[in-house]
Amino acid sequence: QVQLVESGGGLVQPGGSLRLSCAASGRAFSSYGMGWFRQAPGKEREFVAAISRTSSSSSVADSVKGRFTISRDNAKNTMYLQMNTLRPEDTALYYCAADTRGLPYSISTQPTVYSYWGQGTQVTVSS
Numbered sequence: 794q795v796q797l798v799e800s801g802g803g804l805v806q807p808g809g810s811l812r813l814s815c816a817a818s819g820r821a822f823s824s825y826g827m828g829w830f831r832q833a834p835g836k837e838r839e840f841v842a843a844i845s846r847t848s849s850s851s852s853v854a855d856s857v858k859g860r861f862t863i864s865r866d867n868a869k870n871t872m873y874l875q876m877n878t879l880r881p882e883d884t885a886l887y888y889c890a891a892d893t894r895g896l897p898y899s900i901s902t903q904p905t906v907y908s909y910w911g912q913g914t915q916v917t918v919s920s
Contacts, residue, residue, distance in 0.1 A: 795819055795909040797889050802914030805879055813874040813914060815889030823847075823867040826892035826899035828907055829874050831885035831916075841887070842874060843900040852900045857883070879918045886913040 796818040805811055815827070828843040842853040842863035851863050860879075865872040872889060890907035892899055901907070 797911035799911045799914040815872040817870045822870040827872045833885040840902040888913045
């Protein structure tokens with residue numbers, strides 16, 4: 794069983810920055826591929842970013858490329874999402890998720906691949 798807890802969300806003005814964190818329980822965090830997804834009201838959950846278990850591979854969605862950066866610290870069982878130049882359209886509930894298949898370079902964009910999910914942290918971009 795893996796427990797994931799997101800933090801760092803909040804209200805920010807357009808152009809501002811936030812750093813989301815995802816803390817994972819257990820000792821196997823370094824064997825999981827990890828991802829960030831988001832869901833805005835009335836919309837489907839969408840891929841934001843993913844990172845392989847050793848950080849050798851990563852990917853971000855085109856909509857956030859150049860603004861968002863994904864990273865992880867396996868020693869701290871934590872993944873991060875640095876979000877810069879935020880826009881109103883980035884407003885959503887942000888979820889972290891764990892891919893526990895154990896594939897070394899896995900950076901899946903598909904939510905069905907991820908076995909465990911956090912409860913989400915709200916990000917609101919508004920003036």
